[in-house]
Amino acid sequence: MTNQESIPQSGSASPINDKISSLGRYTLRIVAEMGKMAMFLGSALALLARPPWRPSLIIQQIYFIGVGSLSIVLLTALFTGMVLALQGFYTLEKFGSEGLLGTAVALSLIRELGPVLTALVVTGRAGSAMAAEIGIMVITEQVDALKSMAVNPLQRLASPRIAGGILAIPLLTAIFDVVGIFGGYLVGVKLLGLSSGTYFGHMELQVKMSDITGGILKSLIFALLVTWVSSYKGYYCGHGAEGVGKATTSAVVLSTVLVLIGDYILTSLLY
Template sequence: MTLIEMTVCVRGIGERFLSLLKELGHMFIFLVNAVYTIFRPPFKFKMLLRQIRFMGSKSIVVILLTGSFTGMVLALQIYYTLRKFGSEAMLGPAVALSIIRELGPVLSALMVTGRAGSALTAEIGIMRITEQIDALTSMALNPVRYLVTPNIVAALIAFPLLTSIFDLIGIYGGYFVGVKLLGLSSGTYFSQMELFVSMEDIRVGLYKSLSFGVIVSWVCCYKGYFTSYGAEGVGKATTSAVVTSSVLILIWDYFLGSVLI
């Protein structure tokens, strides 16, 4: 590789890095603006309730299905691992801790991202390309207050509730496999869980679900709000929102888990 080619390569890497920093800064300012409008009246309660229904109640079916089969598969795999060590009695705590601390918040957030986050990005993106957002601005109305703030608050309410449902269904899915199919004692399953699962574990899952709610609503609203014009732009924004949110959920889960461990 010649010196000129190396220079072009380094310049390209530098331009991409600076572009990424600019995008991150833009996203951060967007989030700060949205959070700031939460504490400025008037607040749109009707829109908030609509978004809670959209993110929460309409996602219950997918959460129930995902939670039940996650608990069942987890119990099945953990049981055969514990049996090699003669520790089948620890199946309950193993399933509960895995779901409450990790799988519940993460899988719930990923499911809601795929179902509600993508639709949210597409909805705001269509409003952008049809100039409805520009119309709000021309009427001296803050589009962030109407389109972004209710979604962030709704996510802060809906995500912990959906995660709680996921945890409960997942634990009972593990109960069905461990007790009804594999013959473990029902008392052993729940008594050991009571001994080893603490409120700190539940708080960790709660903190994660709250942070994931902010990430998903923030990224999806941002991608839709600044989408490029045309149907192709909306499609790219929706894909980018789902992928970015999913990756950030997994990355943030690691860092949050390393702090709250």
């Protein structure tokens, strides 16, 4: 490869050609990166189906992602529900339709806020840790050690994280929804004096099964996105401590962006 640089390249003298080829190089790099990510996910999922199976690794990941994020999810959910009820109440009061408060809180939680906020909280808490953990294993050559012991590092590191996330995050989302509705109940009924029959009765009437399955489907897809991006970024991190730091940051940024964009696309497709 070294002698290639010394060959004089004909026709690359003009600055316009330089710009065009740098655009081409950038495009090729993005396409290659996307292909690499797709291959990563494909093999991580395929390796789940192949022995040796280690359910204990998946259980550890459910513990880390699900149980570990539970307290922050509960806190976020409670206050989201409370603030939704507070804001919704004053808006609906202007039209004399406070009775719709329960429906407004439940629908916004179940359809949008539950899946999205859960995914974002999990990204911040577990996704970053996931990227850092795998990244450090890569730079300290523990991954090479695994390879030399004939353990597939993808199967050992990425697959259980993706599987654990797909199992844990939808459950966290369901807990988020219920706790958020309870938070709305605290503010709407206990603080602002709505009757609890109005709050829950109207909600039961308006929330359809398709809203709930849509929300859970969303959180399944977000779970896949977050765990996939985080373990990918860790697995292909750069050199040294700086590389791990960058991998962690870009895992969180890319997961967040994908979740937010994905949410818009899914909403327009689902409802």
